[in-house]
Amino acid sequence: MGDNRSPLWRHGGTVQGPVPRDYSWDFPKKARKNAVKSVLAQKFRDGKLICVESFAIGSHKTKDLETAVGKGLGVSTKALLVSLDLERELDLAARNNVRLRVVRALGVSIVDLLDHDTVIVSEGALVRLAEVLSR
Numbered sequence: 304m305g306d307n308r309s310p311l312w313r314h315g316g317t318v319q320g321p322v323p324r325d326y327s328w329d330f331p332k333k334a335r336k337n338a339v340k341s342v343l344a345q346k347f348r349d350g351k352l353i354c355v356e357s358f359a360i361g362s363h364k365t366k367d368l369e370t371a372v373g374k375g376l377g378v379s380t381k382a383l384l385v386s387l388d389l390e391r392e393l394d395l396a397a398r399n400n401v402r403l404r405v406v407r408a409l410g411v412s413i414v415d416l417l418d419h420d421t422v423i424v425s426e427g428a429l430v431r432l433a434e435v436l437s438r
Contacts, residue, residue, distance in 0.1 A: 335413065340436050342416040353378070353423045358386055358393045368396035372403065376423065383419035385411055387427035408432050 346352040353376055360367050372378050381402045386393060388407070397403040406415055408428035416422065424432070 336436060338413045342413060346422050351421045354429055355423060355425055357425050358390055360392060360396060363392045363395035365396050365399045369400060378421050380420035382421040382423055383415055385422060385424040385428045387425055387431055
């Protein structure tokens with residue numbers, strides 16, 4: 304009993320070692336909602352919020368969407384397309400274009416809004432966004 308060591312595990316070990324902790328936190332919902340409202344209002348004031356009736360481009364070709372957005376709406380910068388529901392043709396046409404991104408109305412984030420210069424939103428998506436953000 305002359306040994307002062309009291310091994311808990313064979314070949315040593317750490318009795319009370321470091322405990323991994325998660326220090327992450329969620330951004331408050333009200334603050335997130337107010338940030339989205341603020342960015343949309345600023346885009347509207349700057350004339351960078353475009354409302355279209357629908358995103359019916361007729362085909363799933365990237366070239367057709369590029370023509371509709373570039374020549375039809377006059378948008379030559381990064382654009383965020385906000386649709387109400389899943390639109391397969393729009394998704395297929397936009398996924399191969401670096402400057403266009405498609406999101407659902409209820410899935411729009413503050414990062415997407417700040418990252419894109421222009422926001423193009425369909426009427427249905429705008430009504431749904433206004434309804435959700437007004438609560």
